[in-house]
Amino acid sequence: EQVKELDSKEKQLDGQVKELETKKKLFQSQVKELESKENQLVGQMKEFASKESEFEGQMKEQVLKLKHFESRMSELESKEKQLEGRLKENESNEREFKGQVKELESKKKHFESQMKELESKEKKHEGRVKEHESKEREFEGRVKELQSKMKQVECQVKDLLSKENHFESRMKDLELNEKKHEGRVKEHESKEREFEGKAKELESKKMQFESQVKHLESKDNQLVCQMKKFES
Numbered sequence: 001e002q003v004k005e006l007d008s009k010e011k012q013l014d015g016q017v018k019e020l021e022t023k024k025k026l027f028q029s030q031v032k033e034l035e036s037k038e039n040q041l042v043g044q045m046k047e048f049a050s051k052e053s054e055f056e057g058q059m060k061e062q063v064l065k066l067k068h069f070e071s072r073m074s075e076l077e078s079k080e081k082q083l084e085g086r087l088k089e090n091e092s093n094e095r096e097f098k099g100q101v102k103e104l105e106s107k108k109k110h111f112e113s114q115m116k117e118l119e120s121k122e123k124k125h126e127g128r129v130k131e132h133e134s135k136e137r138e139f140e141g142r143v144k145e146l147q148s149k150m151k152q153v154e155c156q157v158k159d160l161l162s163k164e165n166h167f168e169s170r171m172k173d174l175e176l177n178e179k180k181h182e183g184r185v186k187e188h189e190s191k192e193r194e195f196e197g198k199a200k201e202l203e204s205k206k207m208q209f210e211s212q213v214k215h216l217e218s219k220d221n222q223l224v225c226q227m228k229k230f231e232s
Helices: 002-033 042-067 070-155 160-231
Strands: none
Touching: 002 042, 002 070, 002 160, 042 070, 042 160, 070 160
16 A cells, blocks of 8 residues: 555656646746846846756656665655655745746846836937037037127127127126036936946846856756656
8 A cells, every 4th residue: 555655646746747847848938038138037047047956956866766666665664755755845846936937027027127218218318419419509500699799799899898798798608508518428428338338238148148048958958858768
């Protein structure tokens, strides 16, 4: 009866392993979907790879125990307790895996929100550039207007003092606006350099993520091969 019960628990374990494999395939499809949005998921992928390695170690240990099953019938009760412990551990890993999937979905939504925010900031940046170009044209127009007024001042000698005071006042306003304009240009150039740096950093992390995905697919193929050997 104990042997039958152990066989039943082995079948239950096989079912849970297959269910885990199915969920792993689902997880891989989600990973492919997130390839273009991987900036926030690098840490999570490393953690998942560690969990997968731990799971592979557990599967190897389980296969070894099954091979020695016949020679260790005298320790059946002890092995049965160990198997029950492994079932609990497997259930715990399954719950942990589900939690990781939910966390990845949450990270995906957060990343999409950040991408929308970045696109919005980029549009604002383009708007500021256009505004800067418009103010620059306006500044050139004011300079031409000022030159015209200077000619009028030369011709109107009688109103020299009044026109001179007016001219000095306008020059001060113009210099103040020019300083403000120069500050905005520097701020725009700084933000443009910062945007280019972030774009390079994103491209670098994308390449790292693609390398990790290929490594994960290789590990998954090894696990499928081991599962086939275990079933045979």
